Amino acid sequence: MVGIIGYGVYIPRYRIKTEEIADVWGDNGPQMARGLGVFEKSVPGPDEDVATISVEAARNAIKYAGIDPRDIGAVYVGSESHPYAVKPTGTIVAEAIGCTPYLTAADYEFACKAGTAAIQTTMGLTQSKMIKIGLAIGSDTAQGRPGDALEYSAAAGGVAVLIGEDNPVATIEETLSFTTDTPDFWRREGEDFPSHGARFTGEPAYFRHVGEAAKAMLKKTDTTIDDYDYFVFHMPNGKFPVNMGKQLKVPKEKLEDSLVVRQIGNTYSGSAMMGMARILDIAKPGEKIFMVSYGSGAGSDAFVLKVEEEILKHRGEVPTVDDFIERKTYVSYAVYAKYRRKIKALG
């Protein structure tokens, strides 16, 4: 059965505390951190971007799976911060992991759910036997306009997932999506920072799409919340997934372990996938994971995963999400601004 045969993550080393950002803009730091449920966020180094983060995550995924990279027949990189406007990130990744030239590749864009859309595509390609193994990546170095609410959560990180049919560590039992045309968040060509519909991003956007995808999945699989051990919802901040859980009556302890947003912020295309990776780091064989991603614009992809015995053979091969969360160095707002090119004079 189709499933995840390996996964790997990457989170840059630098962090900035919510309080440090709040100080610059005259906001109340502790209150802001508690309100958002984001206490610090990851910041990429000056020489890191979506291509470098994707390569590091993909190399970890290959090591974890123990596969020959030449068996990868498709590479899809989902991001809203691809380094080039025209020129795929996927080819850079494919070359750097040694799976060129006999493969197909493309970049995906769908705000924060481009990575899970890539998972769905590779599922179809492997199940139809068009390819043996597919590589789906969700990776971002998201930016918020200085002083905008988004600046507190927009973070950097990536997750690479290898999809195949031979000995998965977690089978994907079901997937479905809920998609509508909803203008809650956008960035026009040539603009440095995104725009958003402020309060509009909540109810008609995030909660409607995640909630409806979740309900449709429960209906399709004829299951209830009680049938799952872990829940993962896209994490634009620490508050939304918790409220989503409350609306769906998910017990707190089933959601808690996926909330990586508190320590690293919203890694956009990597967000829900990072939560899923953290669960795969700790879940026991036989346990079930219910995941729903969300991308502005807007849509949600829902997945039901079952952890397999096979997972025990692969753990310890590569660093875990927690290893990356714990490896950190704090930077000041000034250094953050320098690294993130918010100081225009430096180019």
Add this chain to the structure above:
Amino acid sequence: MAEHGVANIWRKQKSMYSIIGSKCTTCGEHYFPPRPVCPTCRRKGQLEEYQFKGLGKIHTFAVVRQAPEDFKRQVPYVVAQVELDEGARLTAQIVNIEPENVEIGMRVRSCFRKITEYGQGGIIVYGYKFEPTMKVTGHD
């Protein structure tokens, strides 16, 4: 301007992305960057493509505090001669560590980074840099 040197970068790309050099099967010596002939064995040499493991130690290093325009955002940064476990030496930037903590003999592994970019509209050059081995690199 933006297009200048693209072909040259493209030719070196594979070797820069994954540290691919050459190995002489006659004498066992490893070379990076790749060579057309083995300098020791000359005509008797047999060179084949070799992907280095990407592990080594710092042979010597310098901390750069006065950088060219393109690298100003990174100062201070470390440039080192890295001795790979297979024997070859190469020059690379050391990242994921404060310059004051870098030491000669320190174990490092290769990572994938942006090396430079040719202005706002130009090509982005990627390749290897090195970082100390640690838990997140899958070591110790």
